[in-house]
Amino acid sequence: MFNKLLPLYGIDPADCEVKAFGDGLINHTWSVICGSKRYILQQVNQFVFRKPFDIDQNLSLLKDYLDREYPDYVFVAPVKDLSGNSMIQNDDGYFRMFLFVEDSHSFNVVTQQEEAFEAAKQFGRFSRLLQGFDVQQLRATLPDFHNLSLRYQQFLYACEHAPVERKEKSAELITYIIQNRDIVETFERIIDGNEIPLRVIHHDTKISNVLFDQQNKGICVIDLDTVMPGFFISDVGDMIRTYVCPVSEEETDLTKINIRKDFFKAIYDGYMAEMGTTLTATEKLYFIYAGKFLIYMQALRFIADYLQNDIYYGSKYEGHNFYRAENQLLLLKMYLEAEEQLEALIGK
Ligand code: GN1
Ligand code: MG
Numbered sequence: 001m002f003n004k005l006l007p008l009y010g011i012d013p014a015d016c017e018v019k020a021f022g023d024g025l026i027n028h029t030w031s032v033i034c035g036s037k038r039y040i041l042q043q044v045n046q047f048v049f050r051k052p053f054d055i056d057q058n059l060s061l062l063k064d065y066l067d068r069e070y071p072d073y074v075f076v077a078p079v080k081d082l083s084g085n086s087m088i089q090n091d092d093g094y095f096r097m098f099l100f101v102e103d104s105h106s107f108n109v110v111t112q113q114e115e116a117f118e119a120a121k122q123f124g125r126f127s128r129l130l131q132g133f134d135v136q137q138l139r140a141t142l143p144d145f146h147n148l149s150l151r152y153q154q155f156l157y158a159c160e161h162a163p164v165e166r167k168e169k170s171a172e173l174i175t176y177i178i179q180n181r182d183i184v185e186t187f188e189r190i191i192d193g194n195e196i197p198l199r200v201i202h203h204d205t206k207i208s209n210v211l212f213d214q215q216n217k218g219i220c221v222i223d224l225d226t227v228m229p230g231f232f233i234s235d236v237g238d239m240i241r242t243y244v245c246p247v248s249e250e251e252t253d254l255t256k257i258n259i260r261k262d263f264f265k266a267i268y269d270g271y272m273a274e275m276g277t278t279l280t281a282t283e284k285l286y287f288i289y290a291g292k293f294l295i296y297m298q299a300l301r302f303i304a305d306y307l308q309n310d311i312y313y314g315s316k317y318e319g320h321n322f323y324r325a326e327n328q329l330l331l332l333k334m335y336l337e338a339e340e341q342l343e344a345l346i347g348k
Pocket of ligand 1: 298
């Protein structure tokens with residue numbers, strides 16, 4: 001596969017070392033080191049992204065805009081092959097290659113408040129710089145990706161059609177999800193009432209999608225496949241979900257789950273440093289809600305996948321998606337319990 005791809009970029013595979021890279025669940029990623037040159041090669045998961053060329057189109061529009069308006073911004077767009085293509089389709093699938101950003105690194109978990117602050121600042125900056133870009137020009141690379149109403153319907157459907165043992169094992173989690181349905185109702189009220197505007201939203205704000213420099217200051221955001229029109233609650237919510245807790249969704253020792261309020265504050269401060277004057281007064285009211293929205297949605301997605309025999313996320317051990325959902329629902333419970341204290345930190 002690499003022997004076919006790399007020559008398209010004028011690279012001799014014999015000069016390169018190719019290794020699997022990162023821990024994304026959806027796409028395949030490799031690091032390609034050819035002497036002093038480093039690249040990131042990625043295969044787009046075409047079963048998730050049904051129109052990979054829409055991603056390519058979005059990135060090219062964003063790149064044109066940012067290069068013109070903010071030439072200093074590091075926008076990690078795919079490089080072109082010798083024929084000028086930034087996405088390659090062949091019998092193996094869809095591929096693109098990026099230049100590795102020199103002297104950058106990323107983290108897999110957030111251990112310092114400063115990392116949460118810097119990352120939130122980068123995601124905020126990204127939306128702020130694109131404030132003047134016409135969001136309607138972007139294609140929805142994953143239609144309804146963060147449509148919580150639809151996710152909830154899919155969850156109910158999965159419950160109805162689940163294998164009996166899986167459904168029995170999930171009974172408590174299902175009950176807890178249904179008890180907290182008001183999170184879906186709030187979402188519906190916000191959307192139906194057009195309460196908050198569509199913006200250019202990243203939709204996958206985990207810490208590994210931020211590049212840091214050697215002083216651990218943020219450089220830019222990466223993993224731009226889900227950049228599309230959306231609501232700020234998606235980006236803020238996924239940061240809350242993944243930075244506030246000291247362990248990830250993979251953790252099965254649930255005693256390690258905890259709400260780090262100072263990290264929540266760091267997200268708020270970092271995001272507001274960029275978006276403070278851009279967000280509307282109504283959006284600001286939903287800052288804490290963003291965390292509920294995203295944690296709840298991720299739990300729904302994991303349990304629905306478990307009930308559907310792990311067709312989306314896959315499963316590395318028996319019950320993997322069940323345990324991920326259990327982890328996320330405990331996080332949700334603790335987050336809901338901490339709500340008043342979080343309000344006290346940022347004002348209502
Ligand atoms: C997926 O592939 P990765 O890890 O970047 C998923 C996100 C989930 C995340 C959970 C396209 O992201 O929505 O939050 O797993 N991306 C897609 O870890 O479904
Ligand atoms: Mg991703």
